[in-house]
Structure formats: structure tokens, C-alpha cells
Amino acid sequence: MELVSGREWHDRARELHDGNWQLVDLTAIDRLRLIESDPRFEVVVQLVNHETKERMTLHVTAEGEPPTVASVTPIWPGANFFEREVYDLMGIVFDGHPNLIRIMLPEDWEGHPLRKDYGVGKVPIDFVPQPLIQIDAPGQSPRNDEAAIRLDRLGQAVVEGDQP
Amino acid sequence: MSSHDMETREINTVDKLAREVEARGHGAFVESYDPRDDRMVINMGPVHPSTHGVLRLMLELDGETVVRCLPVIGYLHTGMEKECEDQNWRGAVTIVTRMDYLACLFNEQVYSLAVEGLLGIEVPPRAKYIRTMMAEMYRLSSHLVWWGTQGLDMGAMSAMFYGFRERELLLDFYEMVTGLRMNHGYFIPGGVWEDLPQGWERAVRNITSQMPKRIDDYENLLTMNPVFLERTRGIGVLSSDQARAMCASGPIARASGIDWDLRRDAPYEAYADVSFDVPIATEGDVYARYRVRVAEMRESVKIIEQLAGNMPSGDFKNMDPKIMPPPREDLNRSMEAVIHHFKITTQGYKVPAGETYAFVESPRGELGCYVLSDGGTSPYRCHVRDPSFVNLQTLAPMVEGGLLADLVASIASIDPIMGGVDR
Numbered sequence: 001m002e003l004v005s006g007r008e009w010h011d012r013a014r015e016l017h018d019g020n021w022q023l024v025d026l027t028a029i030d031r032l033r034l035i036e037s038d039p040r041f042e043v044v045v046q047l048v049n050h051e052t053k054e055r056m057t058l059h060v061t062a063e064g065e066p067p068t069v070a071s072v073t074p075i076w077p078g079a080n081f082f083e084r085e086v087y088d089l090m091g092i093v094f095d096g097h098p099n100l101i102r103i104m105l106p107e108d109w110e111g112h113p114l115r116k117d118y119g120v121g122k123v124p125i126d127f128v129p130q131p132l133i134q135i136d137a138p139g140q141s142p143r144n145d146e147a148a149i150r151l152d153r154l155g156q157a158v159v160e161g162d163q164p
Numbered sequence: 165m166s167s168h169d170m171e172t173r174e175i176n177t178v179d180k181l182a183r184e185v186e187a188r189g190h191g192a193f194v195e196s197y198d199p200r201d202d203r204m205v206i207n208m209g210p211v212h213p214s215t216h217g218v219l220r221l222m223l224e225l226d227g228e229t230v231v232r233c234l235p236v237i238g239y240l241h242t243g244m245e246k247e248c249e250d251q252n253w254r255g256a257v258t259i260v261t262r263m264d265y266l267a268c269l270f271n272e273q274v275y276s277l278a279v280e281g282l283l284g285i286e287v288p289p290r291a292k293y294i295r296t297m298m299a300e301m302y303r304l305s306s307h308l309v310w311w312g313t314q315g316l317d318m319g320a321m322s323a324m325f326y327g328f329r330e331r332e333l334l335l336d337f338y339e340m341v342t343g344l345r346m347n348h349g350y351f352i353p354g355g356v357w358e359d360l361p362q363g364w365e366r367a368v369r370n371i372t373s374q375m376p377k378r379i380d381d382y383e384n385l386l387t388m389n390p391v392f393l394e395r396t397r398g399i400g401v402l403s404s405d406q407a408r409a410m411c412a413s414g415p416i417a418r419a420s421g422i423d424w425d426l427r428r429d430a431p432y433e434a435y436a437d438v439s440f441d442v443p444i445a446t447e448g449d450v451y452a453r454y455r456v457r458v459a460e461m462r463e464s465v466k467i468i469e470q471l472a473g474n475m476p477s478g479d480f481k482n483m484d485p486k487i488m489p490p491p492r493e494d495l496n497r498s499m500e501a502v503i504h505h506f507k508i509t510t511q512g513y514k515v516p517a518g519e520t521y522a523f524v525e526s527p528r529g530e531l532g533c534y535v536l537s538d539g540g541t542s543p544y545r546c547h548v549r550d551p552s553f554v555n556l557q558t559l560a561p562m563v564e565g566g567l568l569a570d571l572v573a574s575i576a577s578i579d580p581i582m583g584g585v586d587r
Contacts, residue, residue: 002579022408024411024523025532025547027547031537034538035543050422053429055429056570057519076409077409077557080557081553081554081556082554086555089246102240104237104586114545
């Protein structure tokens with residue numbers, strides 16, 4: 001097990017990618033009720049090397065409010081769904097992710113259920129009748145600078161200079 | 165009529181058409197339609213016969229060509245990972261088994277391997293053999309459903325009937341062993357819940373003697389069928405670089421030339437004791453995935469035969485009274501057995517603090533389970549890396565630039581199980 005700080009994660013991931021390491025799994029843990037609860041959020045990454053058949057586990061610490069880690073989707077495109085899932089259920093923001101929106105829960109869901117302080121059974125379940133993804137409308141993005149993000153017809157964030 | 169009038173009329177017609185499409189189709193099928201650039205955004209699913217459950221795809225179409233494809237998932241999300249945190253270690257088996265419901269025993273197996281890794285306990289050889297044999301049967305029955313639905317989606321209606329007919333043989337065997345036809349809760353940390361019943365050898369022989377002939381029949385029906393070839397060869401191509409980039413695993417990766425099978429490359433349970441081949445193809449199209457899966461079915465039959473022939477005798481579960489309830493007859497004579505039974509059924513057992521990641525090769529690829537224990541009686545965090553969830557990302561590179569009609573072939577060849585995708 002290797003501990004990586006959130007700031008170094010992007011460079012470390014690039015290094016591992018160039019060294020033939022393949023992403024297998026990316027998830028997160030909330031250490032709130034563990035004895036060592038600082039830092040609270042950690043992203044747990046499993047890697048495999050198909051040539052040497054070795055495996056590796058990395059813990060990436062997510063600091064700040066909201067907890068933030070660099071996204072590795074530009075390095076391993078398959079990390080896309082994993083990071084969206086972790087964002088959705090654990091509330092960790094992946095900096096540099098092309099389309100960080102909720103994946104499992106409705107767009108208007110409040111809170112992140114896999115957090116240990118999420119009130120299970122205490123939160124009223126309320127589905128607001130709205131389309132899941134708003135087409136041709138400035139949509140809600142998870143970040144604070146939401147006004148700056150433009151969504152296209154599939155509800156994806158548009159990167160400037162990227163023409164469909 | 166002047167050219168100016170004609171232009172105005174054309175614009176009016178176009179606007180009217182766009183309004184009409186929006187009014188008629190919005191929300192149900194057509195999400196948006198811009199007649200000026202011929203692009204249309206349509207919804208496929210979440211209730212569509214070829215999307216294998218509740219998969220919803222948002223498609224941007226240029227005529228019949230798919231320009232972009234975006235899977236929208238979460239319709240079957242029930243928070244199973246969170247539910248596991250409220251169960252005891254034994255009870256969480258009944259949650260994870262419901263994830264990938266066509267290959268439930270693999271979920272139980274990977275969870276059990278993870279918990280056994282944390283407990284540091286031995287699993288008796290007979291339990292390992294039973295688990296491996298049952299898991300291989302599940303690979304067969306899961307591939308049979310895939311074969312049937314792949315054929316059905318390509319218009320071969322009879323494929324569904326034949327695939328499900330043989331699946332019935334296997335389901336009958338599961339029922340005989342576990343009492344249930346799916347979601348068994350049969351593999352538990354430490355072994356299996358019950359021993360194989362009397363007469364299991366005959367039932368297994370019945371399956372292994374029938375299946376090769378049946379697989380020949382399937383190949384006669386589809387493998388060289390000109391219609392099937394036309395609809396699958398060169399369709400939904402996924403290059404090996406794309407497969408690697410998208411973290412694909414299982415038959416999808418192997419059909420794109422990635423020679424990686426956990427049963428051979430990281431043998432777990434009893435796979436070190438059996439010999440089998442790992443089918444590989446390099447074309448990366450729907451037909452290559454078809455051939456890889458059909459070849460895998462033949463290999464599974466071989467593995468089942470070898471395991472059933474060499475089944476060791478002895479315990480079928482670890483009999484440590486601290487983690488396994490004592491046999492029923494002991495409760496009548498031993499006070500100690502009653503205490504152990506009471507502790508395990510009311511509180512459950514404790515697992516030493518630590519984390520582990522276990523993995524198995526499920527019919528769809530690498531099924532992983534990350535478990536974190538805080539030393540208590542229930543998992544602190546239980547995460548399942550489901551191969552359908554990851555492999556679904558390969559759909560976009562497969563279908564973009566292809567025809568809409570070929571999309572269903574690609575979906576069927578990914579074989580996503582939405583219970584596993586959404587968890």
C-alpha cells in the first residue's frame with residue numbers, strides 16, 4: 001500500500017501509466033469512524049501490470065472542502081465512470097474531470113450517501129419531477145463556478161475549442 | 165413567387181417541423197431535433213427491448229449514423245454497497261449476490277475471498293473445488309443467456325429458446341444444490357453453506373455430456389450463418405488500445421487481443437489444478453466477442469469435468485466455531501456449541517481491522533471486491549468493482565460512427581447486467 005497526497009497524484013499517475021500500470025479500480029473511503037480519521041477522505045486505487053502480473057494499491061488523500069483530488073480520466077479514460085461514482089456517492093471532487101456529474105443518483109439529490117455521517121433512513125426521499133438532464137439549457141454543474149460551464153445537447157460539459 | 169417568399173416559407177416549414185417533433189416526441193423518444201444540421205438527439209431506453217434491462221442511451225444521430233453515444237445509468241441503483249455496511253459479515257453475502265444477478269455466485273465468491281483474506285482462515289480443498297465448479301457452471305449459464313440475447317437481438321428468435329433450454333439444466337442443478345435458482349447465498353466466508361447433495365455426480369455428468377453437443381448445435385445455427393455474419397463481422401470494432409484505455413476486461417478485452425485471464429494469470433481457488441485454454445481473438449468486433457464467448461463455454465465444460473472427477477473429500481467449510489455456526493446435532497449436547505451458535509446468529513463474528521482487494525474472473529471480466537474492516541462485526545466499507553460497469557464505457561468507442569441498427573449488436577456483445585452496473 002502506497003500513500004500519495006492529492007497534489008502529487010496526477011504526476012504519480014502519469015508516471016505509473018507510462019510504466020505500463022493499468023487502472024483496475026478506483027473507489028473511496030470515509031475514515032470518519034476509524035481511529036485514524038485524518039485526513040477523512042481517501043481515494044483507493046487498484047492497479048495491475050499485465051506484463052509482470054503485479055498488483056498495487058494506492059491511497060490518495062483528498063483534502064479541502066469539498067475534498068479534492070486530481071482527476072486521472074485524461075490519463076486512463078476508463079476512470080471516467082469510477083470518478084463520477086465516487087463524486088456522486090462520496091462527494092470527492094475530481095479536478096480536471098471532463099464531465100463530473102452524478103451518475104447513480106438523480107441530478108437533484110442532496111448529499112453523498114456513502115459518507116459515514118449521511119443520515120440513513122432519516123432523509124426524506126423526494127423526487128422532484130424534472131428531466132434528468134436538461135437539454136439546451138445551462139445545467140447544474142457540481143462545481144461552484146457552474147456559470148462558467150456550458151452544457152451541450154447530451155448534457156456534457158463543452159470544452160472550449162472542442163467542436164462536435 | 166419571389167425567391168424571398170420561398171425562403172421565408174421554407175424557414176416557416178422547418179420551424180413548424182421542429183416544433184411538431186419537439187411537441188410530439190419530447191421526453192419520450194426524441195429529446196431534441198435541429199432540422200438545420202440534420203442532427204437529432206434521441207433516447208434509447210431505459211425501457212427498450214434491446215437495452216438489456218434499464219440501460220438508457222442518449223444518442224446524437226446524423227440520419228442513421230450514431231455521432232455520439234452516452235450511457236445514462238443509475239435506474240437500478242439501490243445502494244447495495246451502503247446496505248452491506250449495516251449487515252454482519254455473513255449477511256452481506258446476501259446483498260452482494262444480488263448485484264450481477266446472472267452470475268450471482270461470482271459475487272459471493274469474490275466477497276468471500278476478500279473476507280477470508282482479512283480473517284486469515286484456510287478454506288478446505290473440497291470447498292474450493294465446489295466453489296470453482298459451481299462458478300464455472302455459472303459462467304456457462306451466464307454465457308447461455310448472452311448467446312440467446314445476442315441471437316435474439318440479431319433477429320434469430322430461436323437462439324433465445326435454445327439458450328434458455330440448456331440454462332434450465334444448470335438452474336435445476338443450482339436448485340438441487342442450494343435450494344434456489346438464483347441469488348443463492350451459498351458461498352460464505354470460510355467455505356460453502358451445504359455439502360453437495362447425493363447424486364450430484366450424475367447431474368454433473370448429465371450436464372457435461374450434453375453441453376458439448378448443444379454448443380455444436382449453437383454453432384451450426386449462428387457461427388456460419390450468413391445473416392449473422394453480415395450483422396456482426398466488422399461491427400462495433402474496439403481496438404486493443406481502446407480496450408486498454410477504457411480498462412476493459414473479460415471477453416471484451418480478449419476479443420481485442422489482450423491476453424489476460426485471471427483464472428490463468430492469477431490462479432485463485434482450484435484453477436491451479438485444472439488445465440484449460442484462454443480463447444483470444446484480435447479483430448475486436450462483435451463476431452470476435454461471439455467466438456471468444458462460445459469457445460469459453462467449451463473450456464468451462466472441460467473445467468467442470470476435471471473438477472467433478474477430482475473432487476476431494478473432507479470438510480466443505482472451515483469448522484472454526486468462532487466464525488461458523490456449529491452443526492445442528494451439537495446444539496443438543498454441548499453448551500459450548502449453543503454459546504457459539506448464539507454469538508454468531510445474534511452478533512456475528514469480528515474481522516480484524518485491515519483492508520483487502522480480492523478479484524475473480526467473472527463471465528464479464530474482472531470482478532473485484534474491496535473490503536475495509538474496522539475490527540467490528542460488519543464491513544466498514546464494501547466496494548464491488550463490477551465488470552459490466554467498467555465495460556459499459558467501451559460502448560461509445562464501439563458504436564460512434566456506426567449505424568443505429570448496429571448499436572443493438574454492440575450492446576448485446578458487451579453483455580451488460582444492469583444490476584451490476586448500478587448496484
